[in-house]
Amino acid sequence: MTRPSLFFACLGYACEAARSAAKTIGADLVEASWKQFPDGEAYVRVAGAPEGVGVAVFTGFPEPSTRIVEGMLLIEALRGLGAASVVAAPLYLAYSRQDRRFLRGEPISIRAVLRALASAGAEALATIDIHKQYSLEWFPGPAANIDPSPVFAEALRPVVEEAELAYVIAPDKGALPRAKSLGEKLGLPFDHLEKHRDRVTGEITMKPKKLDAKGATIIIVDDIVSTGGTLAKAAKLLLDQGATRVYAAITHCLLVGNAVEKLEESGLEKLYCTNTVKPRWSKAEELDVGPLLARSVEGLIERLHGYEAEQQ
Structure with a gap:
């Protein structure tokens, strides 16, 4: 049995990565x-009669609630067209930061979103760098979290080669696995920032737990930059501690409010982002995750249909 045919269906900005993914595997x-009715309701339509497994590619920003609903409608439309199965591919999966009940009475938002996508007709799901990997356990089917570090490593290699000393730093302990993944691909030491409170003044500062920033080129890595406050403060403090240059590799560059102004003032040399979200800063460079998405989708379809297993 050969792999079932597949096609990518996309909405808005997500079509950039979807186009690249489709080209990678010849799909x-x-x-x-899509449009929005005067009362705010969303509308989606897929033209033509595509056949095979459908991959619904959308992203969760801006206006995350609307984007999630559009993604659900896209999935349902593909089922209505008779797709053999549907893989949901939310490039930036909104609501992923509310992955537990921090306060009594709160929802686990990401669980609700994942269940909604499944209820709309998605049998598998692929996303780029979800906030916490374990959240995908709430999706009732095969699910893949795509590590974007290969595209970051390729883009940052020239920066590393020019530097006499370079490190990869996570802004907190929670992001350390991302620093480890990128650091290992670049052959660099990695660390995370720790907060330190002055016992006299109460002032909070941050510095690498083990490594010394002095004289080093620093690459800060994380999954999301939203208002830019944490990233800007980290960049400025590292420069104050003697770092020669500070770069950032952030998967989802939301850059809301005055985030751009904060980053401009921080001294950050450059921001590398994936094309899951359109960044709005002249110092931001978009990196294509389409090929990574394509390979992940192929693996999910194999799990759904077992075509390779039947060939053996």
Whole structure:
């Protein structure tokens, strides 16, 4: 049995990565149309008669609630067209930061979103660098979290080669696995920032737990930059501690509010982002995750249909 045919269906900005993914594996691409009714309801339509497994590619920013609903409608539309199965591919999966009940009475938002996507008709799911890997356990089917570090490593290699000393730093302990993944691909030491409170003044500062920033080129890595406050403070403090240059590799560059102004003032040399979200800063460089998405989708389809297993 051969692999079932597949096609990518996409919405809006997500079509950039979907187009690249489709090209990588020779699949068809359908760009869905969408609009918003005067009362705020979303509308989606997939033209033509695509056949095979459908991959619904969308992203969760801006206006995350609307984007999630559009993604659900896209999935349901593909089922209505008779897709053999549907893989949901939310490039940036909104609501992923609310992954537990921090306060009594709160929802586990990401669990609700994942269940909603499944209820709309998605049998598998692939996303880029979800906030916490364990959240995907709430999706009732095969799910893949795609590590973007290969595209970051390729883009940052020239920076590393020019530097006499370079480190990869996570802004907190929770992001340390991301620093480890990128550091290992670049052959660099990695660490995370620790907060230190002055016992006299109460002032909070941050510095690497083990490594010394002095004289080093620093690459800060994380999954999301939203208002930019944490990243800007980290960049400024590392420069104050003697770092020669500070770069950032952030998967989802939301850059809301005055985030750009904060980053401009921080001294950050450059921001590398994936094309899951459109960054709005002249010092931000978009990196394509389409090929990574394509390979992940192939693996999910194999799990759904077992075509390779039947060949053996």
